[in-house]
Amino acid sequence: MKQVGILLLIAFFVSPVVADELEQTIAGGRLYDKWWVDTKLTPPDSTHPAYKEGKQTGNTTWRCKECHGWDYRGKEGAYSKGSHYSGTKGIRSSEGQSVEQILQVLVNPQHGYDKHLGKEDLNAIALFVSKGQIDMTKYIAYDTKEIKGDAKAGKQHFKKHCLDCHGKKGDALNLAHEKSKPEYVGTIANKNPWETLHKIRFGHPGALMDMRKMHNGMGREHHRAMRKMWEHMPPMLGVLNEQEQINLLAYLQTLPR
Ligand code: HEC
Ligand code: HEC
Structure with a gap:
């Protein structure tokens, strides 16, 4: 007692x-x-x-x-x-x-x-x-950008923590600065897995859900995202453990670029 x-x-x-x-x-x-x-x-x-x-x-x-x-x-x-x-x-x-x-x-x-x-x-x-x-060399290969993670296992984390804003295929939000070439979460995860991992862990500065970034017009994705209006992109540090963050990163790389 x-x-x-x-x-x-x-x-x-x-x-x-x-x-x-x-x-x-x-x-x-x-x-x-x-x-x-x-x-x-x-x-x-x-x-x-x-x-x-x-x-x-x-x-x-x-x-x-x-x-x-x-x-x-x-x-x-x-x-x-x-x-x-x-x-x-x-x-x-x-x-x-x-x-x-x-x-x-x-x-x-x-x-x-x-x-x-x-x-x-x-x-x-x-x-x-x-x-x-963290030591990213344990998980990300410099030459191929391949991730030592389980993409299948990462999918559940994407569904739970990211899908509402980024959409089922990760292409609901256009993250490009110029309008001409759209960039999605899958584009960034393949191009710069180190930056993506940092942002999975800590969030993205000022990333406030804003319907003007919605890419696919009106529809189901839009309605889902509506509920996240003015919410910040959530950091995963303290929510997912390191290997789960890596699995999520591996899954992001499988999404459309
Ligand atoms: C314009 C370039 C530049 C920027 C921006 C910069 N640093 Fe540095 N930083 C340096 C240089 C140069 C050194 C000295 C490295 C050496 O001793 O050879 C250094 C050293 C360090 C070290 C010591 C590294 C070590 O282990 O010896 C830390 C920690 C550090 N910086 C953190 C930061 C943080 C945090 C920020 C942002 C707030 C930052 N730096 C921004 C150039 C920069
Ligand atoms: C509340 C909505 C919301 C949620 C949930 C969300 N994000 Fe985001 N995310 C955003 C917004 C908005 C941006 C765009 C920021 C900008 O372009 O200013 C963004 C940008 C990004 C970027 C690109 C940053 C860059 O360099 O342009 C990555 C990578 C990303 N999100 C990954 C994720 C992952 C992984 C998850 C799930 C763990 C997630 N996001 C969950 C809203 C969200």
């Missing part, structure tokens, strides 16, 4: 903290991308001073992912070549470090993020670096 009491006491004090840490880690994962979307801040219009070797310019060079990659491996990973090469080292060796240690890196003169982001946001990013990143 006494033990149960103590356990309940511990659960009472620990769980809000854990939930809060998970929430912050997720927020940090989204800030790794376009951090000015969730924070509603104005992005710098200059090119990041530490951005030296790459081809990008302007505010996109302030996204962590632009230098360190969606796979967190910088020049050793998917950004070892191509238009996003920046010659920057990854952040894998910072996994598991204390938030304080990582904060020092984020505010050092090379990064200078304290001039742009508040304390809470920096904290969330540091938590993500420490606890939210």
Whole structure:
């Protein structure tokens, strides 16, 4: 009886903290991308001073992912070549470090993020670096982009968590920036599985369900999506475990491109 009491006491004090840490880690994962979307801040219009070797310019060079990659491996990973090469080292060796240690890196003169982001946001990013990143090389092959996952098993997760907005075949939402070439969740999962995995885990900054993104006109998909109006794309960290997230990614690759 006494033990149960103590356990309940511990659960009472620990769980809000854990939930809060998970929430912050997720927020940090989204800030790794376009951090000015969730924070509603104005992005710098200059090119990041530490951005030296790459081809990008302007505010996109302030996204962590632009230098360190969606796979967190910088020049050793998917950004070892191509238009996003920046010659920057990854952040894998910072996994598991204390938030304080990582904060020092984020505010050092090379990064200078304290001039742009508040304390809470920096904290969330540091938590993500420490606890939210994963080793994607275990699951995604660099050459073929093949996923070590079970697409069949991933289908159930898609149905439960994604179908309402993205549609049965994943083609209800057009995710392309230009109108001419539609892109679906299947397109992105095949083109950039690392980015897709990051977004499965943390959501997509500002991804608010908006009927104007609906691609297939009126119909059943539209009605289903209607119920999700103004809902944000949900992060799967804390909802699905790592292998389930991978299975979902494998399933996304089977959807129409
Ligand atoms: C313009 C490029 C650029 C951007 C954008 C950038 N960084 Fe860095 N980052 C660097 C460079 C350069 C280093 C130093 C690497 C070295 O020591 O060789 C570094 C180092 C780091 C390290 C230490 C890596 C290690 O293990 O030694 C962490 C952690 C880190 N950055 C996190 C971030 C986060 C989080 C963001 C976004 C808020 C970010 N960086 C944005 C260029 C960038
Ligand atoms: C509440 C609706 C909603 C749900 C549920 C949802 N999404 Fe999304 N998702 C969106 C919206 C809206 C966008 C488009 C964001 C934009 O283009 O601004 C998006 C974009 C994406 C993108 C592309 C991001 C990019 O780079 O353009 C991927 C990948 C994605 N979703 C995967 C998923 C997966 C996997 C699930 C299920 C775990 C899911 N989504 C569930 C609304 C949703």
